[in-house]
Amino acid sequence: MADLSISLAGITSPNPFWLASAPPTNTGYQVQRAFEAGWGGAVWKTLGEPIINTSSRFAAVHFGGKRVAGFNNIELISDRPLEVNLKEIRETKKRFPKHALVASLMVEPKREKWHEIVKRVEDAGVDGLELNFGCPHGMAERGMGAASGQQPDLVEKQTMWAKEAASTPVIVKLTPNITDITVTARHAVMGGADAISLINTINSLAGVDLESWNTIPHVGGKGAHGGYCGPAVKPIALNMVAECARDPKVGVPISGIGGISSWQDAVEFMLMGAAGVQVCTAAMHHGFRIVEEMVDGLNRYLDRKGLASVSELIGQSVPRYSDWGNLDLNYRVVARIHQDVCINCNKCHIACEDTSHQCIDMLTGSSGRPYLHVREDDCVGCNLCSIVCPVDGAIEMVELPAAAPVLTWNERQRALAKLGTDSMETEAVEG
Amino acid sequence: MAIHHRISEDPSVPSAFREMVPPLSRSAAGEESNRCLYCYDAPCIKACPTSINIPSFIKRIATGNTEGAAYAIMDANPVGASCARVCPTELLCEGACVLNGTAEPIAIGRLQRYATDFAATEGLQLFAPGAPAGISAGVIGSGPAGLSAARELARFGFQVDVYEAKSVAGGLDSTGIVSFRLPTHVPAWEVQQVEALGVRFHTGVRIGSSLSAKQLLERHDAVVLAAGMGYVPPLGLEGEELEGVHDAIRLVEATKSGRMPSSFTGAKVAVIGAGNTAIDAATCSVRLGADKVKIVYRRTGAEMTAYPFEFEFAKQDGVEFEWLTQPVRIIGDEQGKVTGLECIRLEADGRTGPDGRRLFSPVPDSTFVNEADAVVFATGQQRLAPLADQLGISHQNGIPEVDPMTGLTSNPRIYAAGDVLHGTGAGEATVVSAAEQGKRAAAAIARKLLGEEFESYKRELVPTRAAENV
Numbered sequence: 001m002a003d004l005s006i007s008l009a010g011i012t013s014p015n016p017f018w019l020a021s022a023p024p025t026n027t028g029y030q031v032q033r034a035f036e037a038g039w040g041g042a043v044w045k046t047l048g049e050p051i052i053n054t055s056s057r058f059a060a061v062h063f064g065g066k067r068v069a070g071f072n073n074i075e076l077i078s079d080r081p082l083e084v085n086l087k088e089i090r091e092t093k094k095r096f097p098k099h100a101l102v103a104s105l106m107v108e109p110k111r112e113k114w115h116e117i118v119k120r121v122e123d124a125g126v127d128g129l130e131l132n133f134g135c136p137h138g139m140a141e142r143g144m145g146a147a148s149g150q151q152p153d154l155v156e157k158q159t160m161w162a163k164e165a166a167s168t169p170v171i172v173k174l175t176p177n178i179t180d181i182t183v184t185a186r187h188a189v190m191g192g193a194d195a196i197s198l199i200n201t202i203n204s205l206a207g208v209d210l211e212s213w214n215t216i217p218h219v220g221g222k223g224a225h226g227g228y229c230g231p232a233v234k235p236i237a238l239n240m241v242a243e244c245a246r247d248p249k250v251g252v253p254i255s256g257i258g259g260i261s262s263w264q265d266a267v268e269f270m271l272m273g274a275a276g277v278q279v280c281t282a283a284m285h286h287g288f289r290i291v292e293e294m295v296d297g298l299n300r301y302l303d304r305k306g307l308a309s310v311s312e313l314i315g316q317s318v319p320r321y322s323d324w325g326n327l328d329l330n331y332r333v334v335a336r337i338h339q340d341v342c343i344n345c346n347k348c349h350i351a352c353e354d355t356s357h358q359c360i361d362m363l364t365g366s367s368g369r370p371y372l373h374v375r376e377d378d379c380v381g382c383n384l385c386s387i388v389c390p391v392d393g394a395i396e397m398v399e400l401p402a403a404a405p406v407l408t409w410n411e412r413q414r415a416l417a418k419l420g421t422d423s424m425e426t427e428a429v430e431g
Numbered sequence: 432m433a434i435h436h437r438i439s440e441d442p443s444v445p446s447a448f449r450e451m452v453p454p455l456s457r458s459a460a461g462e463e464s465n466r467c468l469y470c471y472d473a474p475c476i477k478a479c480p481t482s483i484n485i486p487s488f489i490k491r492i493a494t495g496n497t498e499g500a501a502y503a504i505m506d507a508n509p510v511g512a513s514c515a516r517v518c519p520t521e522l523l524c525e526g527a528c529v530l531n532g533t534a535e536p537i538a539i540g541r542l543q544r545y546a547t548d549f550a551a552t553e554g555l556q557l558f559a560p561g562a563p564a565g566i567s568a569g570v571i572g573s574g575p576a577g578l579s580a581a582r583e584l585a586r587f588g589f590q591v592d593v594y595e596a597k598s599v600a601g602g603l604d605s606t607g608i609v610s611f612r613l614p615t616h617v618p619a620w621e622v623q624q625v626e627a628l629g630v631r632f633h634t635g636v637r638i639g640s641s642l643s644a645k646q647l648l649e650r651h652d653a654v655v656l657a658a659g660m661g662y663v664p665p666l667g668l669e670g671e672e673l674e675g676v677h678d679a680i681r682l683v684e685a686t687k688s689g690r691m692p693s694s695f696t697g698a699k700v701a702v703i704g705a706g707n708t709a710i711d712a713a714t715c716s717v718r719l720g721a722d723k724v725k726i727v728y729r730r731t732g733a734e735m736t737a738y739p740f741e742f743e744f745a746k747q748d749g750v751e752f753e754w755l756t757q758p759v760r761i762i763g764d765e766q767g768k769v770t771g772l773e774c775i776r777l778e779a780d781g782r783t784g785p786d787g788r789r790l791f792s793p794v795p796d797s798t799f800v801n802e803a804d805a806v807v808f809a810t811g812q813q814r815l816a817p818l819a820d821q822l823g824i825s826h827q828n829g830i831p832e833v834d835p836m837t838g839l840t841s842n843p844r845i846y847a848a849g850d851v852l853h854g855t856g857a858g859e860a861t862v863v864s865a866a867e868q869g870k871r872a873a874a875a876i877a878r879k880l881l882g883e884e885f886e887s888y889k890r891e892l893v894p895t896r897a898a899e900n901v
């Protein structure tokens with residue numbers, strides 16, 4: 001069995017699965033149940049000035065008969081008195097000294113406010129702090145959460161204030177509601193962040209009721225934008241994690257969050273540079289026991305890969321993530337249909353015919369049996385047919401032997417510049 | 432260790448005797464596993480006698496961790512691969528699935544087969560033996576109960592010896608359940624999994640003859656009696672000695688070991704009894720080429736102990752049922768070969784027996800002859816009273832008197848599990864309950880000999896792959 005323990009900026013936990021700051025970590029009762037169930041760490045529901053929550057808070061997007069493809073909420077930070085939370089944090093840490101217990105914090109962007117809360121929660125014995133600059137609703141109207149998280153200078157300054165008082169590692173939690181997340185990430189690092197965590201939820205409206213014309217959810221007939229999370233946001237989160245991981249100016253450990261619902265998702269985030277992961281929606285959908293499946297799957301995967309420690313995964317795929325300009329323009333794949341597996345639904349044909357490059361022919365064999373054939377010379381290797389194909393292994397995207405040496409867009413531009421040729425002209429001729 | 436060969440259906444098995452239910456494809460397993468709701472405190476778990484964590488193993492299949500799924504199954508049930516095929520799932524896990532009524536219940540049995548097939552074909556060794564505890568246990572019988580007890584005891588660190596009278600291990604899974612429902616490679620894999628824990632299998636050793644009960648008790652600190660039941664007892668009918676009279680269990684055993692009797696080809700077959708064994712004997716006869724197969728039963732379909740789906744299956748195979756018919760004697764020709772089964776009609780007489788079932792009495796002058804070239808007895812299995820006597824434990828007609836929770840017999844060193852405990856008349860015994868009883872007996876022995884911390888002797892999972900040795 002591999003070693004699952006991690007250290008994220010010095011915060012250690014028996015495994016990389018932490019509960020994200022959200023309803024599952026609202027109370028000591030819950031966090032202790034979660035640790036008993038096997039979670040390696042927890043980020044406490046965000047602490048600050050207690051707020052009032054609305055009734056009717058969550059909504060979900062169900063897709064194709066599967067429940068909770070995405071999850072939407074208009075909940076704010078903790079609505080319990082700080083004192084109560086601190087007392088429970090203290091108790092929890094005492095019972096579970098080896099688990100990572102991190103306090104999520106959100107206060108007004110004032111130096112003394114940060115100093116005060118940092119001291120109080122550290123006094124309760126937390127292993128680290130997470131600054132919540134991400135909550136996209138409610139708190140933003142008060143100049144907190146995403147409102148400050150969208151302003152790089154405010155991120156930097158507040159991180160600095162927290163760091164001034166902190167003796168434990170400071171993680172800055174970033175909002176995805178921004179054009180380039182590496183900008184805020186860099187500012188967090190400039191402010192002294194020991195790590196970053198991402199993503200918080202994405203601005204969203206789950207839906208509109210077709211009969212009442214109310215928003216989903218609505219509070220007495222009125223709605224407001226909420227934050228989106230769950231499986232649907234995973235690709236967005238994964239990209240943001242990867243962008244931060246490959247930015248040398250960020251360069252601090254990353255806690256990956258967003259749509260993680262299985263061990264496989266966790267592995268992907270770690271390969272893309274996360275040192276550990278946080279989970280909210282999957283726990284809300286299935287309960288804490290879902291971590292058993294995650295831990296078992298991760299364990300067996302590491303054994304199968306012959307890895308002694310989960311940390312060996314961190315960042316392995318980052319060097320393979322680059323800019324479009326560095327991709328080989330001469331690399332070619334084409335679709336190949338395996339007739340023995342194909343069930344003749346013709347979905348690949350119509351997808352290619354109507355919406356790609358018209359290169360899958362519907363033919364009839366000598367025995368009168370219909371079959372599909374890809375004209376490989378015309379196939380641009382877009383993958384669409386293999387994406388819509390309902391049968392495992394019916395369409396294979398086959399790599400063709402290189403017809404020309406590797407040439408990237410950037411190399412090509414450099415070569416053209418060197419030749420002194422007008423690149424626009426060349427392109428026109430080629431096109 | 433014998434874990435290196437990939438296990439699959441024996442190619443020499445005639446096609447009629449090959450496993451009928453096809454395996455789930457990867458995508459079908461993916462879809463089906465994603466349909467499971469991952470219920471909390473799931474009723475399917477409670478309906479499984481071995482309490483397999485069904486939502487967990489199904490979630491593992493859904494998340495590409497088929498190995499973990501196989502582990503979860505086999506951890507709770509050492510014969511989980513056989514159970515995937517022979518459990519009456521409609522009455523157990525699948526019958527309890529919350530989706531009944533709103534949609535199709537989850538195909539738990541087939542998913543269980545998908546996961547355990549994966550472990551077998553990948554050559555996975557799912558468990559490791561416990562740290563040696565210096566305690567020795569002897570197990571009589573290698574059927575589901577014995578295997579289950581042996582596997583658990585080995586994980587607790589016991590040195591385990593299994594004594595099996597037959598030449599092949601696995602009990603009725605290997606010899607008694609028709610191969611078109613349970614091919615022999617499945618119990619063979621389960622035996623291998625146990626063998627790989629260092630358990631020694633002594634096949635061809637019958638306790639009571641090859642090795643005395645006394646010797647056994649001298650050799651081991653604890654003994655598990657998991658000898659099942661015997662063959663079909665004689666009914667005391669005239670003509671039982673004739674050529675063409677068969678015992679259902681021996682008949683199935685012959686087909687499973689590849690000795691297909693040729694006398695069934697084109698024959699008229701009368702099967703006596705109406706439990707699952709009778710159905711197996713009848714469907715086996717059909718597959719051996721019998722012309723006409725009839726099940727003769729002295730009660731009606733309502734009293735029949737075969738499962739409803741087994742009954743359906745037999746009907747689809749073209750098996751006829753003759754209810755309210757009592758065999759009286761078997762008729763033979765001069766050569767001593769069966770030619771018919773003389774029967775008498777019965778009718779309900781308004782009385783009910785102590786088991787609540789209706790009683791029937793003969794209709795006067797209703798004797799008639801069922802033409803038959805073969806008569807198969809499927810009227811229950813014999814109890815092994817002499818073995819219980821030799822072990823010196825108190826028993827009733829061979830059924831040991833035990834503590835129902837642990838299987839502890841009147842001898843504090845002997846525990847019993849499986850069909851050997853099966854009470855008469857209380858429906859059919861099952862593989863899954865034999866497995867559970869084996870587990871419980873092992874836990875009770877471990878608790879007694881290792882103390883309350885016995886569970887901690889189980890080694891952590893060490894999944895090892897034998898793929899390199901293929």
Ligand SMILES: Cc1cc2nc3c(=O)[nH]c(=O)nc-3n(C[C@H](O)[C@H](O)[C@H](O)COP(=O)(O)OP(=O)(O)OC[C@H]3O[C@@H](n4cnc5c(N)ncnc54)[C@H](O)[C@@H]3O)c2cc1C
Nearest residue numbers: 572574575576596602603638658659849850860861862865
């Ligand atoms: C035809 C048939 C069909 C069945 N179909 C199903 C089904 O579909 N589903 C289901 O769940 N159950 C079915 N069963 C029942 C199931 O097979 C049994 O309940 C189960 O095998 C009992 O397990 P066991 O380990 O107690 O006994 P067994 O499987 O009978 O194993 C006992 C073993 O002990 C050995 N033994 C006996 N005496 C000695 C001795 N003195 N020394 C050494 N070894 C000895 C025997 O050779 C045998 O191998 C069926 C049974 C039959 C006969």
Ligand SMILES: Cc1cc2nc3c(=O)[nH]c(=O)nc-3n(C[C@H](O)[C@H](O)[C@H](O)COP(=O)(O)O)c2cc1C
Nearest residue numbers: 020021022046073132200229230258259279280281
């Ligand atoms: C109901 C709800 C409440 C949340 N509250 C907080 C919060 O108080 N503080 C915070 O930092 N993030 C909060 N989040 C965001 C989560 O911590 C997490 O970043 C997000 O849900 C993405 O992860 P997921 O896809 O696993 O759910 C909340 C999310 C949900 C669904």
Ligand code: SF4
Nearest residue numbers: 023055056057058284
């Ligand atoms: S989940 Fe619990 S708190 Fe929420 S609406 Fe249902 S009953 Fe109420």
Ligand code: SF4
Nearest residue numbers: 342343345346348389
């Ligand atoms: S989509 Fe797949 S299954 Fe359907 S016709 Fe094309 S190759 Fe065949």
Ligand code: SF4
Nearest residue numbers: 467468470475528529
């Ligand atoms: S009851 Fe059915 S749906 Fe629920 S966990 Fe069990 S198999 Fe899945």
